[in-house]
Every structure is written in structure tokens, then in C-alpha cells.
Amino acid sequence: MQGLEVGTVSDHPGVRRPSRAVIEAVQASCLAVAERPVRLAEEFYASLFEMAPQLRGMFQEDMSAQMQTMTDVLLGAIAQIATADTAELEVVLRRLGATHRTRYGVENVHYGYIGHALTRAVREVAGPAYSGALSSSWIALYQWVAAHMIAGADAVDDEEIAGGQSPVALPEPRAPRDRAAPAVPRLQGTVPGSN
Numbered sequence: 001m002q003g004l005e006v007g008t009v010s011d012h013p014g015v016r017r018p019s020r021a022v023i024e025a026v027q028a029s030c031l032a033v034a035e036r037p038v039r040l041a042e043e044f045y046a047s048l049f050e051m052a053p054q055l056r057g058m059f060q061e062d063m064s065a066q067m068q069t070m071t072d073v074l075l076g077a078i079a080q081i082a083t084a085d086t087a088e089l090e091v092v093l094r095r096l097g098a099t100h101r102t103r104y105g106v107e108n109v110h111y112g113y114i115g116h117a118l119t120r121a122v123r124e125v126a127g128p129a130y131s132g133a134l135s136s137s138w139i140a141l142y143q144w145v146a147a148h149m150i151a152g153a154d155a156v157d158d159e160e161i162a163g164g165q166s167p168v169a170l171p172e173p174r175a176p177r178d179r180a181a182p183a184v185p186r187l188q189g190t191v192p193g194s195n
């Protein structure tokens with residue numbers, strides 16, 4: 001889990017907002033990978049379950065919808081981080097982290113696996129657009145998002161976080177297990193807020 005120590009955050013002193021250069025690099029790589037959404041999902045899950053096969057049972061058989069919603073949150077985070085005020089986004093991420101713990105049983109250590117799988121998938125899919133700097137940028141963004149989710153999970157007993165209304169729209173919750181999920185993951189063709 002080297003380079004992805006996302007397990008500690010107390011009022012986020014160590015988790016600085018990603019710099020503009022980081023945001024721009026991540027936006028560029030999003031454009032590169034958004035054209036290959038199926039491959040991104042395939043690479044992500046192959047890498048994740050190779051690293052942590054014990055996590056397979058947490059996910060539905062068809063994981064395309066989950067990949068879509070997770071990517072939507074990350075792309076949405078990129079768009080909002082680029083604006084001055086991220087307070088609302090932070091509230092949404094804390095609530096998402098709280099529900100991840102209560103609904104899915106996600107533990108803090110799992111965030112490292114997801115971060116690694118995502119970074120590897122971006123590397124595989126971005127091809128020539130990929131660089132060491134790009135990898136660092138993705139990790140910086142992911143750490144920021146994960147740190148807020150973990151903070152929300154750690155405060156899961158706080159009713160205000162777990163039960164409050166979100167001021168920012170999240171992607172629709174995934175389809176119930178008895179409803180068919182889309183067979184092919186959809187990724188946005190452009191990064192929100194990039195035009």
C-alpha cells in the first residue's frame with residue numbers, strides 16, 4: 001500500500017487540496033481513459049481482485065454500474081476541486097464514506113486497494129498519455145477523496161453525517177440487485193466542468 005496511506009485524517013491537516021497542476025493532469029488523463037470505459041473497468045476489477053480476492057464477494061456479479069458511479073464521483077470531485085469552495089463536496093464524501101461502512105462493510109484498509117487498482121487501470125488504459133507525474137496526480141486526488149470518505153466512516157455514529165441531506169447531487173444509487181444493471185459501463189466523454 002506504499003504511497004497510498006489514506007487511513008489517517010484528523011480534521012484533514014495532512015490532506016491538502018490537490019494543486020491546480022494536479023487537477024489539470026488528472027483532467028487530461030480522464031479524457032484519455034474516458035474513451036475506453038470498458039477497458040478501464042476491466043483493468044480496474046482484474047487488478048483489484050488479483051490484489052484482494054477477498055473483496056469480490058462485496059460486489060455484485062455485474063459491476064459495471066458500480067464502476068460507473070465510482071467514476072462519476074471521482075470526475076465530479078475533479079470538477080468541484082477546481083472551484084474555490086469544496087465544503088459541500090466534503091460533506092457529500094463524508095456521507096458516502098459513512099454509508100460505505102454501514103451498508104457495504106467497507107473498512108479503511110480497503111481504500112488502499114481501490115486506490116492502487118484505479119491507478120494501475122489508468123496506467124494501462126491511458127497508454128502514451130501516462131507518466132509518473134500523472135500517477136502522482138491521480139494518487140493525490142484519490143487520497144483527498146478517500147480521506148474525506150474515511151473521516152465520514154469514522155464519524156459514522158454522528159447522525160448529522162449519516163442521516164443528513166446532501167446539498168450536492170450524487171449519482172443515483174445503484175440498481176437493486178433484482179434489477180438488471182447496464183451491461184456496458186458508461187463513462188462521461190468529457191470531464192465535468194472542463195468546457
Ligand code: HEM
Nearest residue numbers: 058059060066069070073104106110111114145146173174
Ligand atoms: C474514492 C473511493 C470510492 C468512491 C468514490 C466510491 C463510490 C461509490 C459509489 C458512488 C457507489 C454507489 C453508490 C451507492 O450505492 O452507495 C459505490 C458502491 C460500492 N462501493 Fe464504493 N467508492 C469508493 C471506495 C470503495 C471502497 C474502498 C470499497 C471497498 C472495497 C468500496 C466498495 C463498494 C461496494 C461494495 C459498493 C456496492 C457495489 C455493488 O452493489 O455491487 N468502495 N461506491
